[in-house]
Amino acid sequence: MIAPNNILERKSEIKHFVATAKLEEAVRRCIDFYRDFNNQDDDAAILVSTTYYLILIEEKSGLITSEQALVRKQQIAARILNILKEIQIN
Amino acid sequence: MSINLQNRANSIKGVIWENPMRGAELLSDFAERYGADTDVGDEILLIQFELNASSDQDPAHQKKLVQKLVELTDQVAERYDQEKVAARLQLEQEMIEAAKKRKLENGLVLAAEGIEKKYRSSRFHLFAEKLELRLGEITGLVGENATGKTTLLRILAGDLALSKGQVRFPLLDPQNKLDWGDIKMKIAFVPQELPAWEGPLVEALRFEASRHGILGEANRRTVDYIIQRLGLALHTEKAWAELSGGYKLRFALAKALVSKPQLLILDEPLAFLDIKTQMVVLMDIQALAKSLRDPISVLISSQHLHEVESVADQMLFMRDGHLENLGPTEDIGQDRRYNLFEVGTPLSFKKFEKILQDLEYSRAWDNGVDYYVATPLSVDADQILQLLLAKGIEIRHFRDISTSVKTKFYENFL
Numbered sequence: 001m002i003a004p005n006n007i008l009e010r011k012s013e014i015k016h017f018v019a020t021a022k023l024e025e026a027v028r029r030c031i032d033f034y035r036d037f038n039n040q041d042d043d044a045a046i047l048v049s050t051t052y053y054l055i056l057i058e059e060k061s062g063l064i065t066s067e068q069a070l071v072r073k074q075q076i077a078a079r080i081l082n083i084l085k086e087i088q089i090n
Numbered sequence: 091m092s093i094n095l096q097n098r099a100n101s102i103k104g105v106i107w108e109n110p111m112r113g114a115e116l117l118s119d120f121a122e123r124y125g126a127d128t129d130v131g132d133e134i135l136l137i138q139f140e141l142n143a144s145s146d147q148d149p150a151h152q153k154k155l156v157q158k159l160v161e162l163t164d165q166v167a168e169r170y171d172q173e174k175v176a177a178r179l180q181l182e183q184e185m186i187e188a189a190k191k192r193k194l195e196n197g198l199v200l201a202a203e204g205i206e207k208k209y210r211s212s213r214f215h216l217f218a219e220k221l222e223l224r225l226g227e228i229t230g231l232v233g234e235n236a237t238g239k240t241t242l243l244r245i246l247a248g249d250l251a252l253s254k255g256q257v258r259f260p261l262l263d264p265q266n267k268l269d270w271g272d273i274k275m276k277i278a279f280v281p282q283e284l285p286a287w288e289g290p291l292v293e294a295l296r297f298e299a300s301r302h303g304i305l306g307e308a309n310r311r312t313v314d315y316i317i318q319r320l321g322l323a324l325h326t327e328k329a330w331a332e333l334s335g336g337y338k339l340r341f342a343l344a345k346a347l348v349s350k351p352q353l354l355i356l357d358e359p360l361a362f363l364d365i366k367t368q369m370v371v372l373m374d375i376q377a378l379a380k381s382l383r384d385p386i387s388v389l390i391s392s393q394h395l396h397e398v399e400s401v402a403d404q405m406l407f408m409r410d411g412h413l414e415n416l417g418p419t420e421d422i423g424q425d426r427r428y429n430l431f432e433v434g435t436p437l438s439f440k441k442f443e444k445i446l447q448d449l450e451y452s453r454a455w456d457n458g459v460d461y462y463v464a465t466p467l468s469v470d471a472d473q474i475l476q477l478l479l480a481k482g483i484e485i486r487h488f489r490d491i492s493t494s495v496k497t498k499f500y501e502n503f504l
Contacts, residue, residue, distance in 0.1 A: 001401075004226075004380045007189035008182070019118070019135050021142035024321060028374070031319050036382040037189065043311065046318050053323035060324075070144055077139045081132045089188040 007037060011084050018077045027052050030080045037087045044083055052076045092170075095124065099167035106159045110152070114138045114159055121166050126174040130162055137162075192382050194226040198260045199353050199387040200246060205255030207241055216241050218255075218413035221406070225261065225352060226385035228376060230398040230419070232495055233408030239391045240282070240357055242413060246389065247279035247355050262352055275302055278346035282358040284338050291341055292317070292326040295348050302349035316344045320374060336367035343371070347378065347386075354379075356390040360397060368397050376401045395496050407498045416495060423493035428464045428504055430497050431474055434486040435461065445481050449473070455503050460487075464504055 002009040010033055017026035027049045034045035055076070059069040102120055106113030114134055121131045137155050141147075200223040207216040216238045223229055231239055244250040246257065248270045258266055262276045287294045295313045304312050317323055320340050325333060333341065339359055346354055356375075360368045379388045392398045399405065405416040416422055435442065439456040446452050452465040463474060471490040478485055491497060 001376060001380070004194050004382050005189050005192045006186075008186050015135055019114075019138035019142070021139050023139075023143075028319060028321060029377070031315070032377050032381065035384075036192070043314070046311075046314055049318035050314070050323065053318070056324060070140075073143065074136060074140060077136055078132070081135060085128060085132070089185050089192075 004036065007089065010036075014080065014084060018080055023052060023073055023076060026077070026080050030083055034083060034087070037089055048076060048079050048083065051079075095167050095170055099163050102163050103160050106156060106163065110141055110156050110159065111138070113156075114141065117159055117163050117166070120163070124170050124175060125166050125178075126169050126171045127178065130166055134159070134162055194380055194382060195385050196224045196226050199223050199225055199262065200257065200259055202246065202257045203255060205245065205257060206253045207238075207245060207250065208253045214238065214241075214411055216245075216411040216413075218242065220415060221246075221413065223353065223387045223389055225387050226380050227403040228379050228388045228390065228401050229404050229406060230402035230495070231389060231391040231406045231408065232393070232395055232398065232498075234499070235393075237408045238411040238413075239408050241411075242408065243279070243355050243357050243389065243391060247277055248274050249279065259353075275349070276351055277353045277355065278349060278351035279355045280339075280342050280346050280357065280359060282361060284342045287330040287341070290327065291322075291330070295341075295344055298345050299348045304349070312348055312350070316348050319378075320344050320347075335362040336364070336371070339363065339371060343374075350384060352386060354386050354388045356388065358391055358393070360392050360394045365397075368394060372397060372401045395494065399495055405495050407495060409498075414498075416498070419495075422495055423497060426492060426497070427467070429467055429469060429471075429490070429492040430500065430504075431463045431465070431471060432487075432489040432491050432496075433461045433463060433474075433478070434459075434488070435478075435483055436486070437483055442483075445477065445483065448477060453503070455500075462500060462503070464500075 002013060004010075010029070014026050014029045014033060017023070017029060027045075031045045031049055038044075052073070055064070055069055055072045058064045059066060064072070098120065102113060102116045105116055114137060118131065118134050118138070121134055125131055137159055141152070141155060200221070202218060202221040205216075205218045205221075208214070231242070233239055241250065245252060259273050259276075260266075262273050263269070292313065295316065296309055299309045299312050317326060320343060322337070322340060322344060325337055325341075330338070330341075339362075343356075343359075354375075359371065363371065375388055375390070379386045390398060390402070399419055402419050405419050405422060407414045407416055433442070437445075439454075439461060442461055443454050446454055446463060450466055450469055452463055452469065454461055454463045456462075465474070471488070475485070475488060478488075
């Protein structure tokens with residue numbers, strides 16, 4: 001297992017999940033990452049996760065097409081990468 | 091731009107045209123080393139995502155993605171700026187160093203000494219000489235059936251009284267008042283038989299959090315967090331009976347974790363899960379236990395030895411009510427006198443045993459499913475495999491269990 005304070009490896013792991021389109025794993029790891037390294041107590045990663053599952057619900061119930069779902073999942077992927085970029089530790 | 095950098099970019103572009111996935115990976119590494127900023131790296135990752143996410147992609151769109159990768163390759167090479175790259179790497183290094191200072195807390199959550207449990211109505215006698223559980227650590231408890239594992243877990247969770255000995259909770263109860271009402275609020279116990287839930291699952295989680303004093307906005311946030319973290323969002327409106335075994339366990343875990351316990355005790359959580367779900371659950375437990383913000387001490391009993399070993403920091407072994415503390419998982423078998431191998435083959439045991447006669451002294455036995463081979467330390471897995479393959483033996487599976495807790499189950503044969 002990656003050491004919890006190895007920020008570089010943890011980022012790489014999440015990026016790998018994004019690149020390989022394993023978005024569910026990326027979202028979960030992003031929640032852990034955000035909780036461990038973010039100094040503020042907000043819900044940015046939870047919001048990403050909530051949106052991700054909303055997309056799955058809408059796709060499953062036919063409210064959006066799989067093409068539309070893909071575009072929105074790409075946005076989720078981009079938001080995950082933004083979270084990784086925005087975290088600053090000092 | 092140096093000629094070397096341009097050459098490297100050209101060779102990556104060649105790979106991109108041939109194999110976009112592989113090319114994107116090479117480009118990703120290239121951008122990591124030579125990219126002036128991180129935006130290019132993110133763009134590459136998003137293209138990789140798109141290539142992987144859609145299996146039936148329109149060829150024209152795929153060509154566009156490939157073209158974009160080629161453009162990004164040129165962009166990295168053309169915009170290379172040694173000073174900018176050095177500054178980016180310097181910032182990255184500073185962040186790594188700052189993160190390293192955040193240590194995983196490992197305070198002592200539970201310390202048990204000389205604990206015993208006897209029942210008047212039976213001859214069963216549980217004894218554990220010493221046991222320590224720390225924050226951020228996973229402790230695996232294994233042993234044969236009916237050896238006292240559940241009894242031990244229930245004692246540590248405060249559900250059963252001790253006959254003798256002492257259990258302290260230095261972090262949960264610093265003054266050692268042993269007020270079980272207070273202590274149990276910080277311990278979560280998930281039994282093997284999961285009780286059914288009434289009503290909407292999300293409401294049950296909210297109630298559980300409020301029972302632990304988490305109210306108002308904090309209640310909403312805590313429940314939201316645990317639902318999202320355990321991937322339960324698609325199932326919150328379902329009834330208990332509609333859930334699969336895997337999701338029942340995940341909801342039970344959610345209920346246990348929503349109170350933010352410092353000690354999580356799980357009795358055979360993997361018992362009815364398929365292998366994929368077992369690993370997902372274990373990975374989640376590991377990530378949650380080793381949270382820098384809210385670490386948890388986890389004690390988990392299981393018959394799934396290899397799976398538990400793969401995440402446990404220390405292992406316990408129970409035999410006939412007696413607890414043996416095996417210490418750190420990585421140390422198991424370090425002082426062994428034999429190597430031990432597990433072999434699955436359709437060959438009859440008699441023939442299998444005969445083949446082993448060619449080896450330096452070894453001993454084999456059949457447990458009804460697999461064959462086991464104990465050898466001196468001078469014989470390693472390669473030699474056994476080479477011997478079996480040289481004889482043309484069909485091997486269905488082979489495992490070196492010399493440093494596994496599994497060896498404890500076969501001590502009588504050694």
